[in-house]
Every structure is written in structure tokens, then in C-alpha cells.
Amino acid sequence: MDQIHLMNVFVAVGENESLAAAARHLDLSPAAVTRAIAGLEEQLGVKLLLRTTRNVRLTEAGSRYLDDVRNILTSITEANEAAAGVNSAPKGNLSVTASVLFGKNFVMPSIVSFLRNYPEVEVSAYFLDRVVNLVDEGVDVAVRIGHLPDSSLKALRVGQVRRVLCASPEYLMKNGVPQHPTDLLSHSIVAASGISPRVEWKFGGADEPTTVRMKPRLTVTSNDAAIDAVTSGLGICRLLSYQIAAELTEGRLKIVLADYEEEPWPVHVVHRESKFGSSKVRNFIDILAANLRAHPHLN
Numbered sequence: 001m002d003q004i005h006l007m008n009v010f011v012a013v014g015e016n017e018s019l020a021a022a023a024r025h026l027d028l029s030p031a032a033v034t035r036a037i038a039g040l041e042e043q044l045g046v047k048l049l050l051r052t053t054r055n056v057r058l059t060e061a062g063s064r065y066l067d068d069v070r071n072i073l074t075s076i077t078e079a080n081e082a083a084a085g086v087n088s089a090p091k092g093n094l095s096v097t098a099s100v101l102f103g104k105n106f107v108m109p110s111i112v113s114f115l116r117n118y119p120e121v122e123v124s125a126y127f128l129d130r131v132v133n134l135v136d137e138g139v140d141v142a143v144r145i146g147h148l149p150d151s152s153l154k155a156l157r158v159g160q161v162r163r164v165l166c167a168s169p170e171y172l173m174k175n176g177v178p179q180h181p182t183d184l185l186s187h188s189i190v191a192a193s194g195i196s197p198r199v200e201w202k203f204g205g206a207d208e209p210t211t212v213r214m215k216p217r218l219t220v221t222s223n224d225a226a227i228d229a230v231t232s233g234l235g236i237c238r239l240l241s242y243q244i245a246a247e248l249t250e251g252r253l254k255i256v257l258a259d260y261e262e263e264p265w266p267v268h269v270v271h272r273e274s275k276f277g278s279s280k281v282r283n284f285i286d287i288l289a290a291n292l293r294a295h296p297h298l299n
Contacts, residue, residue: 006036017057046065090118090121111123141270163241166230180257190220190226191220231252
């Protein structure tokens with residue numbers, strides 16, 4: 001059987017965890033899908049799937065093979081597009097992800113500019129306060145804030161941000177300005193994080209690290225809500241500097257304990273392009289990187 005056909009069938013089965021669902025997705029008969037998987041396993045001499053009466057599961061070898069096959073099929077598609085001249089004019093769908101506030105304030109202007117320049121491209125923007133897996137979720141470009149784990153993804157550094165503590169002038173006038181991280185234990189804390197009864201904030205560099213564990217008065221999962229709370233005078237919150245740039249400029253918030261901040265966090269544009277690349281991704285990254293590097297709140 002054709003190797004690419006077998007790989008496509010295997011990817012469909014692995015992603016749907018069902019032979020029947022893969023058959024519907026590929027418009028093949030269930031018997032054809034079963035033959036393809038059996039032929040692939042025989043060719044490789046390894047069990048890729050564990051079948052039950054309800055569904056199928058990938059074996060450990062099958063899981064590794066699925067990742068490899070996805071990359072191979074993506075490279076084949078991109079090589080075909082390059083040979084066919086698709087790279088000469090950006091077209092098709094481009095998917096982008098970033099955190100909610102960063103996406104709205106920093107990525108959207110680049111998307112708008114990109115769409116104006118390339119009328120044959122559509123963009124799907126996923127602004128979410130979680131890390132989107134580019135490979136598993138099929139996303140082309142992401143903006144990551146923080147130190148990157150080792151991976152096969154390609155990264156381009158475009159700036160940096162600070163993790164800062166902030167409060168309203170009214171709150172600080174009423175409750176005093178903390179002079180040391182341990183002073184936070186006597187303050188009202190707003191936590192912008194996952195719901196947890198306590199938060200643990202680390203301060204300073206490697207020479208003199210300090211960790212303070214506190215019980216927040218308010219814990220929210222939305223940075224917008226945390227900013228509203230501290231701007232209203234509820235307490236002290238830790239946020240990224242770009243998130244409160246407007247409030248700092250307008251004097252509605254002030255930074256505290258700046259001398260105890262950690263090292264700035266890098267900002268990267270991350271993508272999963274192969275050596276062939278596609279013009280839509282390359283051109284968008286060029287626009288996005290230039291805009292972010294020029295932004296005063298990131299450099």
C-alpha cells in the first residue's frame with residue numbers, strides 16, 4: 001500500500017481514537033481502515049494500537065510514531081506547496097495564539113496589518129490564558145512569555161516583561177508601602193492565578209531569594225478582574241508589567257518592592273515551521289516581530 005496513505009489513515013485513527021470515526025473522516029469503509037492499520041503494523045513489525053470493543057488506544061510505540069508521522073505529513077504538504085508556487089503569494093488560513101490581554105493589546109494590531117497586506121489569507125486568533133500546544137492543536141504561531149522549555153519548536157526573542165507588584169495610591173496611602181517582601185503578610189493580597197487557598201511569591205535573584213506564602217483576600221482567574229480589583233483599592237497584586245502599562249501611566253496604580261523583582265521574563269514568538277516554511281507564516285512573523293520589538297512596553 002501507499003506509505004503516505006497508510007500514514008494518513010493512522011493519524012486519523014490516532015486522533016479520533018476510533019476506527020469507525022477515522023473511516024467517516026477519510027470517507028473510507030471501516031474494512032479499508034482496518035486493512036490499512038494492519039498493513040502498517042505488519043510493515044513496521046510493531047503494535048501501534050490496542051483495540052477494545054469500544055475504542056482503540058495508542059501503544060507507547062504508536063504514540064511516538066503518531067508524533068513523527070504528523071511532522072512528516074506536514075513537511076510533505078509544505079514541500080508540495082513550495083514546489084507549486086504557493087510561497088510566492090500568502091494564502092489560506094493562519095492560526096495564532098497568545099494570552100488574552102497580550103493578544104488584544106499587542107498581537108491584534110499585527111493581525112490587522114497582516115490581513116490588510118494579504119487579502120487571500122484568513123486568520124484564526126486564539127487568545128487564551130493557557131498554553132496552547134502548537135503541534136497537538138494545529139496552531140501555526142504563538143507568543144510565549146517566560147522561559148521556554150526545550151522543544152522542537154522554533155523561537156524568536158522579541159522583548160521582555162517584568163513581574164511587578166502593584167497597588168492603587170489610595171490603598172498605599174491608607175495601608176502603607178511595603179518595604180520588604182515579608183511585609184506583604186500584613187497586607188490585603190489579590191491573586192491572579194488558578195483557584196488556590198494560598199499563593200507563594202518568590203522575590204530577588206539567586207544571591208538573596210525570598211519566598212513569601214500568603215492567603216489572598218481575593219483570588220481570580222482573570223487578569224482583567226485582578227486589575228479592576230487593585231485599581232479599586234482592594235489590595236496588592238502581582239502582574240506582568242505590560243498588563244498594567246496604562247494604569248501606571250495614568251497614575252491609577254503604583255509599583256511596589258521594585259528592588260526585589262525577579263529577572264525580567266523573555267517574550268518569544270514561537271512557531272513550528274519546517275525548513276520549507278510557508279510564506280503566510282514567514283510574513284506574519286516578520287510583521288509581528290518587528291512590531292513587538294519596537295513596542296516601548298516590551299523593551
